[in-house]
Amino acid sequence: MAEVILPGTYITVRDEGLISAGRIASGYIGIVGTAASGPINQVQILGSFSEAKAIFGVSDAWQGGTKNELTLIRALEQIYNNGGKTVYAVRSEGVTVDNYKTALAELENEIVNLVLLAGQDSSNVGMANALIAHLTTTAGIKRERIGLIGSALGDDIAKISGHSYASDRLIFVAPGIKSSVSDPATQTVSQVSLPGSYLAAAVAGLIAALPVQSSPTNKTVAIEGLTTNFSASQLEQLVQKRVLVVEKREGWRVVKGITTATNSAWHQITTRRIVDYAIYGVRSACNPYIGKLNNDRVRGAMKATLDAFLTRMVEDEALVGYSLDVSATRAQQIAGEVQVSLTLQPTFSIDFILVTMYLG
Known part of the structure; x- marks a missing residue:
């Protein structure tokens, strides 16, 4: 709901911009x-x-x-x-x-x-x-x-x-x-x-x-x-x-x-652990979006949340690089589903790992 802060001036706060990936277990x-x-x-x-x-x-x-x-x-x-x-x-x-x-x-x-x-x-x-x-x-x-x-x-x-x-x-x-x-x-x-x-x-x-x-x-x-x-x-x-x-x-x-x-x-054990960590992180970051509108604005916010998480993995040297795409067909929008496609390049690996996740 828009809030009046001055006559004729309104502000709307959308919580999507505040969502981040939660704590992810890696050694349990x-x-x-x-x-x-x-x-x-x-x-x-x-x-x-x-x-x-x-x-x-x-x-x-x-x-x-x-x-x-x-x-x-x-x-x-x-x-x-x-x-x-x-x-x-x-x-x-x-x-x-x-x-x-x-x-x-x-x-x-x-x-x-x-x-x-x-x-x-x-x-x-x-x-x-x-x-x-x-x-x-x-x-x-x-x-x-x-x-x-x-x-x-x-x-x-x-x-x-x-x-x-x-x-x-x-x-x-x-x-x-x-x-x-x-x-x-x-x-x-x-x-x-x-x-x-x-x-x-x-x-x-x-x-x-x-x-x-x-x-x-x-x-x-x-x-x-x-x-x-x-x-x-x-x-x-x-x-x-x-x-x-x-x-x-x-x-x-x-x-x-x-x-x-x-x-x-x-x-390599590291490749398996890094990819599992990324998958858990993506789920953690996307869970707060469940129940929200499945439109371009919300998917853009989801992509920004995932970008922030994966960038931290690059900074921590778990990944050399990555590519990310968040999309939904018209049928997926109606069903409340989002497709997250990741291409990960884990540290110590010359291979690119493709991960496709359907979240809903």
């Missing part, structure tokens, strides 16, 4: 696993490892991974040791595939960027398939995320490099790690070998602590040791086979931050 971790205490199949939002222990209790004695040892606290310890901050954790009722699927379902509608199954490695095909299915489901309901899974304890170079994973939303981590664990019954501490699923938790914490444009390549992981120290030729072979492998070199370092994608455009 979702995890499911077994624990000694805490509510079952309920999401618990954690901000620290001490908070995690207060809810889920402590780990039991490690018996080589053969006695259904508790997994959640062990994995959370690796996450928080490596910089993870906000974690959406779900205690599973048990260690069966169906138990983990039920727990994963609780995370579907949460805004998380990385997801993993505590203690479950590539040797359990059913668990791996459950994680992959979860990634597919969440991508379909606009809750895109990246999954991590680790190699099994004792897997050799042939077993690890022979994996069949091929997804830009899945990271395969190797090898296993050495870790000091305590036996609650005897109060003794000993160093044991844990499967690659716990290295995956450590890598998840590392990635979550990094800006989307910062690669985990050559970054150090806070672990006590590796179960296998691969040679230079073996490391090269694993990288070529799309494995995120950690080596001993002035600490414990990620050789190359890669997904399991066979498409080279999505090979």
